[in-house]
Amino acid sequence: MNATAATGFGRLRGELLRFVLVGGTSAAITFSIYRGLMLFGASPHPALALGFVAGTVFSFFANRMFTFNIATPSRQGEVLRFVVVYAAALGAHVGVNALMLAWLGRSEPGIAASFVVATCVSTATTFIGMKWFAFARDGAGSSGAAARSPEDAANASSGGARPRLSLVIPCYNEAANLPLLVQRLRESFLDPRCEVILVDNGSSDDSPAVLAALLAGQSRIRSLRVERNQGYGYGILAGLRAAQGEVLGWTHADLQTDPVDALRGLELFAPDADECFVKGRRYGRPAGDVAFTVGMSLFETALLGRPMWDINAQPTLFPREFFLNWREPPHDFALDLYAYHQARISGLDVRRFPVRFGPRAHGRSHWNVNWRAKLRFIRRTVDFSWRLRRGLGAR
CATH class of the missing domain: 3.90.550.10 (Spore Coat Polysaccharide Biosynthesis Protein SpsA; Chain A)
Incomplete structure (x- = not known):
């Protein structure tokens, strides 16, 4: 594995670890609101949707600043891409949760198991969508696309793009x-x-x-x-x-x-x-x-x-x-x-x-x-x- 590939793998591993930390906090927020609303008589699907909205808003800002280290202001295209990721993850979460509830029933263990499976699916959808779609950097801003090997740098002319x-x-x-x-x-x-x-x-x-x-x-x-x-x-x-x-x-x-x-x-x-x-x-x-x-x-x-x-x-x-x-x-x-x-x-x-x-x-x-x-x-x-x-x- 060359230095660029090793660096890319290490960066991805770090992003995954930080995403898991943010995701755990987000899931706790989602589940607390979901179960709290159900205890007050709300039906499961609207309760889950509201909990998911709160957890995902937290997830957006925490992942943007902490997981992917993005400090520049949000761009319009970035927000629109996140809306697409949000909709896909929300649909996956609610849909998988409904399927699991229909299979396992609405007992306490069934509700918890359904939530865990739905969360895993929506979390994977969210990470993939955020990294490679919502927060993807275009052109030279991409952290991997513009990197070159030391050999390329050495062969560049003195007026080339590689800095000294x-x-x-x-x-x-x-x-x-x-x-x-x-x-x-x-x-x-x-x-x-x-x-x-x-x-x-x-x-x-x-x-x-x-x-x-x-x-x-x-x-x-x-x-x-x-x-x-x-x-x-x-x-x-x-x-x-x-x-x-x-x-x-x-x-x-x-x-x-x-x-x-x-x-x-x-x-x-x-x-x-x-x-x-x-x-x-x-x-x-x-x-x-x-x-x-x-x-x-x-x-x-x-x-x-x-x-x-x-x-x-x-x-x-x-x-x-x-x-x-x-x-x-x-x-x-x-x-x-x-x-x-x-x-x-x-x-x-x-x-x-x-x-x-x-x-x-x-x-x-x-x-x-x-x-x-x-x-x-x-x-x-x-x-x-x-x-x-x-x-x-x-x-």
């Missing part, structure tokens, strides 16, 4: 990891139109000397020194300002995420790169970290009014023009949140793809040490989130 990549990797006291990181970069970043900037972010270990030795004679991998550490975001911003690419981005130096993921993310950029924001979606993490991420994602989504999921996942890629419009970006770990939020309010096409998150090659995290460190992170992030809500950096 500048990947910034902040390094703070990562001397032990740097040989492995640079070796991985040498093996994978072979396209001459891709560059990597390793930012020595005020390291106090042997990083400057290690980088000087490793990068001697390198043209596509270079280093930038920040004399005094002023935060994770400060180092990234220094690298972004020195970058030359049309597509900019960053990832981590600890090898918990493979720098090659940035090349996979680049495949998701369509020719209209100014309209894309690409970000990984992590898997393979400890359950406690996943629970922490889910909680922060739900909080940010509710506070900022836009879907914000797995905010600190890497890599993060975006067009150069998008970066040039930033105002007052933070100098700490909130930079991930800032960039993601700016993409949402700017109406960029946010595209996610699965990335494996493994253990560090050497050393330990500089912030994710224990729950006390997480609480400090939460406090800083919540403070910055309120500033974003009040309009900091709005375009």
